[in-house]
Amino acid sequence: MRLAGGTPSAWPSGALSREAFCAKVRAEGERLYRDLPWRNIDDPYAVLVSEVMLQQTQVTRVLKHWGRWMAMFPTLDALAAASTSDVLAQWQGLGYNRRALALKRACETCSARFGGRLPDTHEGLQALPGIGPATAAGVMAFARNRPGVYLETNVRTVFLHELFPDRDKVADRELAPLVAATCPEDDARAWYYALLDYGAHLKSVVANPSRRSAHHARQSAFEGSRRQKRAEIVRVVLAEPGIGRDELARRLDAFERAAGRDGVDGAAFDSIVDDLIAEGFFREEGAGLRA
Template identity: 60%
Template sequence: MTQPTPEQVAVFRERVYERWRAEGRHDLPWRRTADPYAVLVSEVMLQQTQVARVLPKYEGWLAEFPTADALAAAPLEAVLRAWSGLGYHRRAVALKRAAETVTREHAGVVPRDEAALRALPGVGPATAAGVLAFAFDEPALYLETNVRAALIHDFFPGRDDVRDAELIPVLAAVLDRDRPRDWYHALLDYGYAIKREVPNPSRRSAHHSRQS
């Protein structure tokens, strides 16, 4: 599609925010913090993994490894044991390596810079954008499975093999740059709700992968 019009953007934002106010998942524990390390942990845990599987693990992980320095210093065996049940154990290894890099190169503080975030092991564009949006309230372009579902459902009806290159300009157009953290919480929940009501629109993405 072409760029959405200002009127389409306004209608879409109101639809997303209205549903979030009424049905949003406001009690998710990672939404109650802006600590960059805690946000990074949640973003890595949620990579290709459903919220229901992350919920029992997230707070226990932070209790055992409350900072990047603590995770960097922990034995790998303890890290893998704490990760058990989330699958894709290579993510735990990468997260520990990321913590080691943060400790060594950033004085234990997860960086605010996109390039520095993407240089961390296991951190790709979506994870870096998630940290920027949720920890720092930065208007990053955060494209993950629920966001894809929302955009494809509303802006690409009837289309298959929708490419991320087509979604990114739409994502940039609809982004509420005055409150990106709230916007992405709302947009994630809108996409989640859509997937429960209609056949998952993100399956019409050229980049679709199934969550565990």
């Protein structure tokens, strides 16, 4: 196994050596391996779909959606050509609908400019809508088996648990060189699977080490939030294309009151709908809204 980087000067003193750390992750990864349907495939688009779905969403939920999505939109070009309403309808249940629109826009760009193929570099991937460093590194590692700094919550959990057991507020700028130094040049895919599976296990059996990261942020409550109101509006418009604003406002108000909350005032409703139109979720045709 050839490592992509040398031993960083900032390797934590008193922690496991790099060799011992890598050996432990490999062993735990083999013991805890999860045979997920988007693993060990060479289709960058299919991997990208899984990476976007898995952002802030549990694996168990993604398992219910990834296969159906791939059957509906089996290629990058198929997603690029799909209607916004079909894309949003297939995304329902995953949350954070913006991710679906960004994924579609990335595929539209690739279909128009790159012959229906994703770029084959980290930099090219990050130039697409909605693709940041971690998602780009995931596509490169899992679809192309190329090394990179794939730093997401489960990976972060392993490094914090093993190398920083007594520290809080560990910044990603400290972790990134360690991630780079341990990722093998010739087996990035298996290495990151091991980190993901060991990290997921750690989060289930110990107090979540990722909370000690300087980048950890507690997710805001969904119930009663603006995000929930947005999701409900999207659901209603998808179910009833052409619904007018007044009726949509009445439905949202009833939804809130049924949950024991105050109704929604007109300014808040208009603000949410206007945002959704500006972001490309809906278009206004005459007196009705359509995705």
